[in-house]
Amino acid sequence: MTTLAELTTLRVGGEVASLVTAETEAELVDAVRTADEAGTPVLVLGGGSNVLASDDPFPGVVVRDGRRGIQIRESSACGGADVVIPAGEVWDDVVVRAVAEGWSGVEALSGIPGSVGATPVQNVGAYGQEVGDTLAFVRTWDRGAGAIRTFARAQLELGYRTSILKRTFTVPDDSGRTWGPTPRYVVLEVGLQLPLADRSQPVRYAELARTLDVPVGTRVASSEVREAVLGLRRGKGMVLDAADHDTWSAGSFFTNPVLDAGASAALPADAPRFPIGDTGLVKSSAAWLISHAGFERGHGLPGPAAVSTKHSLALTNRGGARAADIVALAREVRDGVARTFGVVLEPEPVLVGLTL
Structure with a gap:
């Protein structure tokens, strides 16, 4: 079975x-x-x-x-590449195709595992790009209404690792129901609008810019961005490799906390703080909080579950872990950060049949 x-x-x-x-x-x-x-x-x-x-x-x-393929509805210098992708397509295969075809805007999202259908649910992002940057629409099966429903980008209420799709896991809908472990809206197709360009979108992420040896805001060949991102992700154990237990993970296990002014001010002076527009909210770094709460890389070894030896934000299966081992480690890290900094980290993975 x-x-x-x-x-x-x-x-x-x-x-x-x-x-x-x-x-x-x-x-x-x-x-x-x-x-x-x-x-x-x-x-x-x-x-x-x-x-x-x-x-x-x-x-x-x-x-x-099990559906695969990419449908190109239009490709022109004026309109860019208008592509429609079934939810089952492998996300990184889309990025490979985009780089090869000169479709700009997803090159920094290289190496992210999983399917296309998952990307708009939590507005997947990395190294200064989010899928929402190029998202045109999402076509879904609405389990509540028993009908097809298409969301334009503006209707998805995209934010940092969230969307109206994801919120149906925990926020009651108009009928008072919360949905899970599958959201109310099951993604069927994703539409992307990608500019045609030989070069990437401006490099926004400082670590990526340093790796490419260019100033932030520079455009470089999309293929160079892809290779640099893959190198960075491999160094953090974020590119799947069956032989590397640091990649036996769900990627970043906790989302970066978004804090109000009071909670942000209560953090140590050297804690990372990234203002979110003019909202008054500040995003901090879950990885920084975890490591500064005493959970260094490799914490938990030689046990069956441990913090990655390459990145403090990944919780890993060292080869014989059960879900209970991962949950115990997640609780230990979450509670330790809460005791040290007063910040309760939220898990990023979908939890099936369990809670933290």
Whole structure:
């Protein structure tokens, strides 16, 4: 029998009662609708790179989106590349195609594991770019209404690692229901609008600019940005490698905390602070807080679960961990940061059958 450990990058999780691989949109919608009508839990799973699943059996249906391909609806110097991508497509394959075709705007998102459908849910971002920068629309199956619903970018309420799609996990909708472990809106297709350019978008991230040896704001060849980003990610254990237990993770386990003025002022003077526009809010660094709360890289070794030896924001399976081991480590880190700095870190992965 298939287990969620086999389907996720953390490589933990119990047996799956039923597994469906959908090769068409109709099959995907039918599998989700049938489960919902029967009152059966449903987990729509892409690459499994942002999931922490319980050791207990999952008592429902896991639906995998097997659709692949990129549809180019337009490509012109004026309009750019207008592309539509099924949710099941591998995200990094899209970036490879974009760099090869001269579609600018996603090159800094190289090496991010998982599927296209997951990217708008938490507005995936890295090294100064977010998928929302080029997002045109998201076409979804609305489980609540039992109908197709398309969201224009402005309707998605995108923010730092959030969207209206993600909020349906925890925020009650107009019927008073919260949804999970699959959001109310199941992503079917993602539309991107990508400028045609030989060069990247301006490099915004200081670490990436230093790696490329250029000033922040410089445009360079998109292929150079991709290679630099892949190098940085490999150095942090953020490019999947079956032989490297530092990559047996869900990537960054905690989101960077967004703080009000009071909480920000209470942090040590040298803590990172990044103002968020004119909101009065400040984003700090979860990695900095974790390491300065005493959880250094490798914390937990030689146990089955440990902080990555390459990056303090990743919690890793050292080869024999169970979900309970990852949860125990996550609680230890979260509670230690809260005691030290008064900041409660929020987990980034989708939690299936468990809580922190």
